[in-house]
Amino acid sequence: MFSQTVEYALRAVVHLADRSPAPQTTDQIAAATLVPKAYLSKVIQGLCRAKIVQSKRGVGGGVALVKSPSELTILDVVNAVEPIARIRHCPLGLKTHGVRLCPLHRRMDNALASVEDAFRQTTLAEVLAEPTQSHPLCEQRTKTKTR
């Protein structure tokens, strides 16, 4: 239900948050997130245009978050690359009623709203801070001290 692009964008941003505020090169992000490098660069370009990250060319350059992980929600990232398509008017396009949705589409939109809400309520900092055995992104880099 979530596109590959959204998945990749989230992985990249979570990795950047994990290393924040140090910039990471596309190569580094690709290696850590297991995202195809060439495609990742396109996804990052999108995040760049949406002002989620900023990039810097040349030696020592790379990509870094614009805001701090505690100020950035999952929804911010998702909306940047592929906004959740809420149903705002009848998909059949009939004008027999204005903005009012029929019961079917009302329920579909409610489901979309619940996803939006869940994503809006979680910051990247929270994702990283969560106590768990599995580090975000499931990298090998496990915390050996806890086990």
Add this chain to the structure above:
Amino acid sequence: MFSQTVEYALRAVVHLADRSPAPQTTDQIAAATLVPKAYLSKVIQGLCRAKIVQSKRGVGGGVALVKSPSELTILDVVNAVEPIARIRHCPLGLKTHGVRLCPLHRRMDNALASVEDAFRQTTLAEVLAEPTQSHPLCEQRTKTKTR
């Protein structure tokens, strides 16, 4: 976020439920739901294989629901044409931990679960029974008595 196919399938099934238990021809369904007729027939074939509807050829034939609207949930229909892809293991494929999801994917899966739950809790009968000015599918066929 929901594919066209899912949208079309739901429209078709809601229309069938609305006319239940009378069978409807593909032409009739297409006209009522504003779904491209040729594509709709493919979608219906899928619903047929999933035993959501049954079809009958020849004069007087058509498509009808297998179960009654009160026994059929939105989730049943969605799962028939394009099951909600829950995240059951780490998308990165690493085996550093078993079935445990990292915080990021845990949250994404929770969002999917909330959609699944919402769809599981609604039967087609409920969609049709809901008191509203706008009839399901937003058809012209409005209830003129309420306004």
Add this chain to the structure above:
DNA sequence: GGATAATCGGATACACATATCCACTTTCCA
């Protein structure tokens, strides 16, 4: 200022979702 490191943007390839068309089969009924 030249070598190197890095992103940017265009061109292209490929797979899959969406959509259309048509010949074929089944079923009913006159």
Add this chain to the structure above:
DNA sequence: TGGAAAGTGGATATGTGTATCCGATTATCC
């Protein structure tokens, strides 16, 4: 028994998401 109504399945087109490649551009360091 023949014709009309209706779904079935295959072939094909089209669009979009995913993915790759590479030359151009920018920035840093020596």
